[in-house]
Amino acid sequence: MHGRLKVRTSAEEAARKKKEQDLKVKAYKAAMGRIHQKRSTNELDQEMMTLSGQILARNPDVFTLWNIRKESLLEITSSLEDEEKQALFDKDLGFVEQCLMVNPKSYGAWHHRCWILENSPSPNWQREVQLCTRYLKMDERNFHCWDYRRYVVNKAEIKPDKEFEFCTEKIKHNFSNYSSWHYRSKLLPILQPHPTVKSRPISEDALKEELELVLTAAFTDPNDSSAWFYQRWLLGYSQPDLDIGAFRMSKDKAVIAFTKAINLKSVTEFSLSSLNWKSVSGETYDNTWIVSEASLPEEFIGDSSISLTFEGKTYSLELKNQETSVFGIKCPKFEYEFGAGVVETLKAQLDSCNELLEYEPDSKWTLLTASLLMRAVDRKGYHEKSHEFLKKLQNIDSNRKGYYEDLASKWNIEKKLEEFIESGKTPTTLDLSKLNLTAFYYEQYLSVFDELNFLENKITQRSLSKLKAFHFASKIYLDKDIV
Amino acid sequence: MARIVNDVDISVDSSQELHLQKHIDYIANHGKDQNDFEYCMTEFLRMSGIYWGVTSLDLMDKVNLLNKAEIIDFIKKCQCPVTGGISPCVGHDPHILYTLSAIQILCTYDSLDEIDIEAVARYVTSLQQSDGSFFGDKWGEVDTRFSFCAVAVMTLLKKMHLINVSKAVDFVMSCCNADGGFGSKPMAESHAGLIYCCVGFLSVTHELHRLDCDKLAWWLCERQLPSGGLNGRPEKLPDVCYSWWVLASLAIMGRLHWISSEKLKNFILSCQDNETGGFSDRTGNLPDIFHTQFGLGALSLLGDHTNFKKMNPTFCMPQYILDRLEIKPQVLCL
Numbered sequence: 001m002h003g004r005l006k007v008r009t010s011a012e013e014a015a016r017k018k019k020e021q022d023l024k025v026k027a028y029k030a031a032m033g034r035i036h037q038k039r040s041t042n043e044l045d046q047e048m049m050t051l052s053g054q055i056l057a058r059n060p061d062v063f064t065l066w067n068i069r070k071e072s073l074l075e076i077t078s079s080l081e082d083e084e085k086q087a088l089f090d091k092d093l094g095f096v097e098q099c100l101m102v103n104p105k106s107y108g109a110w111h112h113r114c115w116i117l118e119n120s121p122s123p124n125w126q127r128e129v130q131l132c133t134r135y136l137k138m139d140e141r142n143f144h145c146w147d148y149r150r151y152v153v154n155k156a157e158i159k160p161d162k163e164f165e166f167c168t169e170k171i172k173h174n175f176s177n178y179s180s181w182h183y184r185s186k187l188l189p190i191l192q193p194h195p196t197v198k199s200r201p202i203s204e205d206a207l208k209e210e211l212e213l214v215l216t217a218a219f220t221d222p223n224d225s226s227a228w229f230y231q232r233w234l235l236g237y238s239q240p241d242l243d244i245g246a247f248r249m250s251k252d253k254a255v256i257a258f259t260k261a262i263n264l265k266s267v268t269e270f271s272l273s274s275l276n277w278k279s280v281s282g283e284t285y286d287n288t289w290i291v292s293e294a295s296l297p298e299e300f301i302g303d304s305s306i307s308l309t310f311e312g313k314t315y316s317l318e319l320k321n322q323e324t325s326v327f328g329i330k331c332p333k334f335e336y337e338f339g340a341g342v343v344e345t346l347k348a349q350l351d352s353c354n355e356l357l358e359y360e361p362d363s364k365w366t367l368l369t370a371s372l373l374m375r376a377v378d379r380k381g382y383h384e385k386s387h388e389f390l391k392k393l394q395n396i397d398s399n400r401k402g403y404y405e406d407l408a409s410k411w412n413i414e415k416k417l418e419e420f421i422e423s424g425k426t427p428t429t430l431d432l433s434k435l436n437l438t439a440f441y442y443e444q445y446l447s448v449f450d451e452l453n454f455l456e457n458k459i460t461q462r463s464l465s466k467l468k469a470f471h472f473a474s475k476i477y478l479d480k481d482i483v
Numbered sequence: 484m485a486r487i488v489n490d491v492d493i494s495v496d497s498s499q500e501l502h503l504q505k506h507i508d509y510i511a512n513h514g515k516d517q518n519d520f521e522y523c524m525t526e527f528l529r530m531s532g533i534y535w536g537v538t539s540l541d542l543m544d545k546v547n548l549l550n551k552a553e554i555i556d557f558i559k560k561c562q563c564p565v566t567g568g569i570s571p572c573v574g575h576d577p578h579i580l581y582t583l584s585a586i587q588i589l590c591t592y593d594s595l596d597e598i599d600i601e602a603v604a605r606y607v608t609s610l611q612q613s614d615g616s617f618f619g620d621k622w623g624e625v626d627t628r629f630s631f632c633a634v635a636v637m638t639l640l641k642k643m644h645l646i647n648v649s650k651a652v653d654f655v656m657s658c659c660n661a662d663g664g665f666g667s668k669p670m671a672e673s674h675a676g677l678i679y680c681c682v683g684f685l686s687v688t689h690e691l692h693r694l695d696c697d698k699l700a701w702w703l704c705e706r707q708l709p710s711g712g713l714n715g716r717p718e719k720l721p722d723v724c725y726s727w728w729v730l731a732s733l734a735i736m737g738r739l740h741w742i743s744s745e746k747l748k749n750f751i752l753s754c755q756d757n758e759t760g761g762f763s764d765r766t767g768n769l770p771d772i773f774h775t776q777f778g779l780g781a782l783s784l785l786g787d788h789t790n791f792k793k794m795n796p797t798f799c800m801p802q803y804i805l806d807r808l809e810i811k812p813q814v815l816c817l
Contacts, residue, residue, distance in 0.1 A: 002764050063576070111624040146671070150671075225718065260692070283692075400707070402740035
């Protein structure tokens with residue numbers, strides 16, 4: 001039951017309402033009783049349509065009645081010619097529309113509509129598309145209607161570019177329309193895919209255009225979140241492609257870390273597959289796999305690289321021979337690498353954000369977007385500044401303080417990890433102290449270090465189960481007062 | 484352009500104290516009057532109503548207030564002798580939604596052997612399609628809610644081997660969106676209720692690594708409005724039921740701390756009916772059993788273990804029941 005205000009009524013009014021409801025209950029029970037009785041004797045006739053219609057018109061969620069309607073329609077139309085059949089199905093479409101007026105979010109009513117069309121001799125898909133356009137004018141966020149639209153658009157063989165136009169129109173009419181932005185994010189990768197990079201959803205040209213549209217929308221109303229979400233998707237680097245991230249093996253232990261979770265047991269071509277690999281989490285898929293055995297075969301320690309083949313693709317990692325172990329690490333990708341054209345657009349957008357911040361220094365979405373833009377434009381150069389913005393966000397958007405703290409932790413660990421990898425040093429120790437860390441990110445990369453220093457951070461109990469990923473660490477420094 | 488944020492004001496007439504006894508009474512008395520209008524009009528979801536009542540009372544350690552024998556007898560009557568599926572109520576058709584509710588109640592009562600569970604498993608198996616998706620019933624509606632129901636039922640019955648899990652996972656992942664969330668079917672917009680179903684599905688099947696947790700959990704924590712309440716999609720009003728769906732999803736991903744627990748708790752408490760007991764969707768509205776269950780469940784997830792038993796975020800059942808069944812859905816930490 002949604003959105004029904006509790007109102008104080010007089011005893012008289014309450015009694016009147018109770019009487020009215022009692023009558024409704026009586027009528028409902030009588031109709032349901034008659035329906036059950038008729039169904040048990042297989043009387044799937046016009047009376048059944050009338051009875052079920054009486055209840056559904058008030059309460060379209062009684063899904064069994066839609067089922068009975070389907071059974072009855074099939075029975076009634078079984079001996080009819082197509083034309084008469086179509087007339088009855090069309091009539092029921094009219095009835096469904098009536099029900100959708102009562103409850104435009106009734107799962108049963110929408111599904112019944114699909115069913116009628118699927119079973120009609122000559123369904124009019126175009127008319128259904130128009131119906132959706134009409135309904136979406138009344139409520140542009142009704143996801144049932146959007147889903148139904150995609151279904152009928154497909155049946156009517158309307159091309160994605162036409163739907164893209166519809167989307168653009170909807171967005172221009174009202175920028176605050178997450179449903180349209182969503183549809184756009186689905187259509188663009190079909191219409192303008194990235195020509196070479198699979199993990200990039202859309203081409204650089206499309207990206208440039210979208211960035212311009214979305215910023216206009218966002219700046220029209222900086223407090224509306226819809227456009228900002230879309231902007232973040234455009235900028236957003238999501239999960240990396242699979243690769244080997246790090247490896248280390250000594251006489252008595254080994255670890256292999258991946259950019260993302262993998263089932264190592266399903267990898268067939270791997271020179272070390274004979275070892276007793278275990279996932280750190282105990283799950284089938286993990287990004288960190290370890291071996292802890294007394295004596296590993298020594299001949300492996302001389303290898304200069306490791307490689308493995310998974311789902312037809314070979315991944316490898318260069319190794320360096322240390323005194324007592326072999327080791328290799330590859331710097332993870334932290335952001336997309338945009339082309340020069342897009343970077344220019346991003347720089348211009350960053351300037352616009354900074355201008356807006358001069359007038360509205362506490363604009364949450366502008367601060368967040370600006371910090372993400374800085375990362376996309378020049379991650380290292382803007383490290384301090386982007387952190388400053390996150391710090392500010394912790395205060396002005398305090399509900400999500402935990403999120404901003406974790407994001408800052410992630411960026412800080414990225415920086416330290418990158419510096420270490422660029423130094424070419426051996427993984428003896430990694431100093432991650434005094435970074436305000438609230439979470440462990442990139443734990444699979446931390447698995448290769450002998451010593452990890454997390455002193456003077458804000459790590460809490462909740463993160464401690466991640467410690468087991470730190471396979472090579474003989475010393476882990478943590479604050480005493482972890483709660 | 485001035486804008487009005489879709490939110491509610493909870494400052495007026497809101498009580499910040501938990502009316503535990505009133506909630507117990509509200510649920511225990513629910514359905515005592517079989518001719519009550521609301522009760523009759525919602526008979527099409529009766530089985531879920533009973534599950535919400537049983538679970539709520541169990542959370543407050545008062546499940547003994549309900550008549551166990553009567554409820555089990557009711558479930559037996561609702562199992563379809565032909566398909567094995569379970570209906571919400573006698574005279575209504577079996578459906579996967581009510582099949583899950585019935586199985587959850589039976590697990591709570593440790594009474595799975597009271598019905599033909601082989602037939603239930605056959606019913607669920609029969610609803611799986613070649614693309615891995617599940618129908619809700621024989622009439623062919625497809626929805627990620629049904630995927631969750633299917634794996635939850637099969638896990639509780641220890642019959643997962645009978646369905647094609649890997650295809651089921653592929654279907655659910657085909658409903659994943661650019662924002663990291665999930666909709667009801669491929670191409671459908673992200674929605675917190677369906678995100679719960681899909682995250683829950685991946686937790687049950689131990690496939691959480693397929694999620695982009697940072698992206699999805701950020702979208703979810705953005706559901707929290709200034710009132711502290713959570714909405715289900717951007718620019719929508721807060722609603723107590725999303726307290727469960729958003730919160731449980733965040734808990735499964737180990738990111739419950741990405742929202743303000745204190746403010747959410749205040750919002751949920753403001754949705755109590757101080758007179759009758761029970762929770763409504765929003766401050767000042769009429770309570771119902773559905774929002775009562777999700778309000779109480781969320782308070783448990785938020786850490787109130789003085790008044791409530793511990794809730795399992797994946798199954799929306801008290802944790803002790805899953806421990807007894809030795810079922811361990813996957814949970815992440817950060």
